[in-house]
Amino acid sequence: MKLDILVFAVHPDDAELGCSGTILKHIAAGKKVGIVDLTRGELGTRGTAETRDQESADSTKILGLQVRENLEMRDGFFRNDEDHQLQIIQMIRKYTPEIVLSNAQHDRHPDHGRAGDLVYDALFLSGLAKVKTDLDGRKQNAYRPRLLLQYIQDRYINPDILVDVTDFWEKKLECIHAFKTQFFNPDNDENQTYISSPDFLKVIEARSREFGKSIGAVHAEGFTSRKLLGVDDLFSLR
Numbered sequence: 001m002k003l004d005i006l007v008f009a010v011h012p013d014d015a016e017l018g019c020s021g022t023i024l025k026h027i028a029a030g031k032k033v034g035i036v037d038l039t040r041g042e043l044g045t046r047g048t049a050e051t052r053d054q055e056s057a058d059s060t061k062i063l064g065l066q067v068r069e070n071l072e073m074r075d076g077f078f079r080n081d082e083d084h085q086l087q088i089i090q091m092i093r094k095y096t097p098e099i100v101l102s103n104a105q106h107d108r109h110p111d112h113g114r115a116g117d118l119v120y121d122a123l124f125l126s127g128l129a130k131v132k133t134d135l136d137g138r139k140q141n142a143y144r145p146r147l148l149l150q151y152i153q154d155r156y157i158n159p160d161i162l163v164d165v166t167d168f169w170e171k172k173l174e175c176i177h178a179f180k181t182q183f184f185n186p187d188n189d190e191n192q193t194y195i196s197s198p199d200f201l202k203v204i205e206a207r208s209r210e211f212g213k214s215i216g217a218v219h220a221e222g223f224t225s226r227k228l229l230g231v232d233d234l235f236s237l238r
Helices: 014-028 047-065 082-095 109-124 166-177 198-214
Strands: 005-009 033-039 067-073 100-104 147-151 161-164 221-223
Touching: 005 014, 005 082, 005 109, 014 033, 014 047, 014 100, 014 147, 014 161, 014 166, 014 221, 033 047, 033 109, 047 067, 047 166, 067 082, 082 109, 100 109, 100 221, 161 198, 166 198, 198 221
Parallel strands: 005 033, 005 100, 033 067, 100 147
Antiparallel strands: 147 221, 161 221
16 A cells, blocks of 8 residues: 555654644545554553553544554664664555654654654665565565655754644544543543643644744644755745
8 A cells, every 4th residue: 555644653642742633634635644653652651552552543543544553662662773674664665655754853752752763764774775675575675755754742843844734623632632541631540641731732732823823824733854845936835
């Protein structure tokens, strides 16, 4: 299955928080989008790997994804090394996306920046014919997507591009709230965490409104690029 956009997220819910508005917008426009989660988020204070599997499945239905996979890397302990890079390369070559979205360049959670670097390095290596991979016994061809964008997560990073997600904001919240163990839920009596506070989602909304204001929208999501971006003409800019 060829995808238009492949999203890598180190933890289940990272994609929902960082770029689900963009995902929803492109699916509504007829694009094929999938998510590959790197870990099951098993080190999270609240919930379990099993509950997060179910929450991911619930969110996947809301998003309308073509596919969602989990590589089951070790939460907190995966590395940007050959073994992990090859797993990412397999996914890139399997789905041959035009665009890849991945975790932030750096963030409060060290897994986020490390995952961002892992995907960045693997994306380059995926285009080299001498890097050999196979999947289910079949040799894969070299392939490199044309663009990698990294979504902005907890810490503020000045974006290189903003996507208007105003029309998809309420559905984005629906996706986030599918992770009932992780975010504010008055019926959950587990230990409170940084992200389970009701203030956390208020910050997510404030960020989207700040980005939206910059482009004359109500809500927007921000992305960074490690290469210069171009447009066909100046009238495409907002």
